[in-house]
Amino acid sequence: MDEVLTKQKIQELHALVKDGDRIAIVLQDDPDPDALSSAMALRTLLGRNKLTTPIFSFTPVTRPENCKMVRLLEIEVEAADTEILRGFDKIAMVDVQPPYFGGRLEHTDIVIDHHPGYASSNAAFEDIRTRYGSTATIMTEYLMCAGERISERLATALLYGVRSDTVTMSRRVTDDDWQAFIHLYPLANYNLIQQIDRPEFPVPFARVIARVMSRLEVQNGLIVLNLGRVERDHLIVQMAELCLQFEGAEWVAVAGKLGPNLVVAVRNPGLGRANAGELVRRLFGAIGSAGGHRHMAKAVIPLSLWRKNGHGTRDREIEERLRLFLAAELGREAEPGESRPSNGQQQE
Ligand SMILES: [Mn+2]
Structure with a gap:
């Protein structure tokens, strides 16, 4: 002072x-x-x-x-x-x-x-x-x-x-x-x-939570959920925070469709040396804007580019695809043959 x-x-x-x-x-x-x-x-x-x-x-x-x-x-x-x-x-x-x-x-x-x-x-x-x-x-x-x-x-x-x-x-x-x-x-x-x-959830969002929570699983420390269409970006972020509270959760990715984009919020507890910002940049940097810090990150991907990459845009398809991407990138039980999405031009 x-x-x-x-x-x-x-x-x-x-x-x-x-x-x-x-x-x-x-x-x-x-x-x-x-x-x-x-x-x-x-x-x-x-x-x-x-x-x-x-x-x-x-x-x-x-x-x-x-x-x-x-x-x-x-x-x-x-x-x-x-x-x-x-x-x-x-x-x-x-x-x-x-x-x-x-x-x-x-x-x-x-x-x-x-x-x-x-x-x-x-x-x-x-x-x-x-x-x-x-x-x-x-x-x-x-x-x-x-x-x-x-x-x-x-x-x-x-x-x-x-x-x-x-x-x-x-x-x-x-x-x-x-x-x-x-x-x-x-x-x-x-x-x-x-x-x-303690941010608030709008009451109608309870139905969305009920629907997605019924299929929440922690697989090798990873939780992936797609909320489907949401009205506000903050709901995706708040859900990611909420998911991080489940036992065994080391990585969380919560997605939602917002306007013409797919928004993905990624979280980890920030205990290890893992970097969420780098993870989303590696995964989605080529097809959207992606970035963040050590324990919190976000990617905004135009759904048109997501589709152009041959990925389905139905809610379950998005969730499954994200799970594969995340698991592969984190070196956990990835299915063979999966690669990162690209825009067809740039590759890291
Ligand atoms: Mn200031």
Whole structure:
């Protein structure tokens, strides 16, 4: 924690903002927990409320966990447009920087962020700390140095922000992030965090779960399920997470048809050295977009290309084919003669 720098920045910030200023806090599209909590913190730091300092985004929050955060913590995010924002005395942004918005924003006064790689803007106030795992860490430091009281609601939001940007303190995490985490932990409401973390299924999805679960098997550590047509991408991901909870599950692939595509979510518990991202790239990189991290990955394959490769698109056929691909790639009981799908041109 850099107390000297942070105290100086707080002074700069207060010198810049006049009492009567109407300030808009603008977030990245589809704001994430780090952005949302940082906006709440900035508002508190400036001693303002949602009327004098509303939060804006050009597109709404969509991830189920983030929607739940917004709902449970009663965070209001208004729809931004260039014209509305023109009416504000000052524009602030957290967890994002002006070049991100292109022509959508005419000017910016306050920028607080941790993302590297942006060209410096000419905002009057800038605090970019690329070393930090989250913007919520910077904002927690501001509140601590300002001696500001952090309410349970704000602490819960910030803790969730730090946690989600650092993938539960496992990625890019620094001492500063830990310091913020330790400060926020006793102030936050852990029941609320658990609620936010537990994404909901729409009730009609129960029928889909009942149908596919009746054929769930763990074969040599592998679970493969195809849900058939789904309405939202998140359902595929949530089902993959759920399947990972079955005893003996070392690899999970859950697929679903979404629009013109076949979406495949792949998970493993992240214990070994296996890499789910590499696995889906090897399997599907040639016929779709595929990628991810060590324990979670996703492939989006146009059904037309899947069909062009001679694979059936009926739900059971897809499931069987995926099982063969996965089993072969993982070196488990593969049926002979099966090869990876290709687009007929590129081969790795
Ligand atoms: Mn962030």
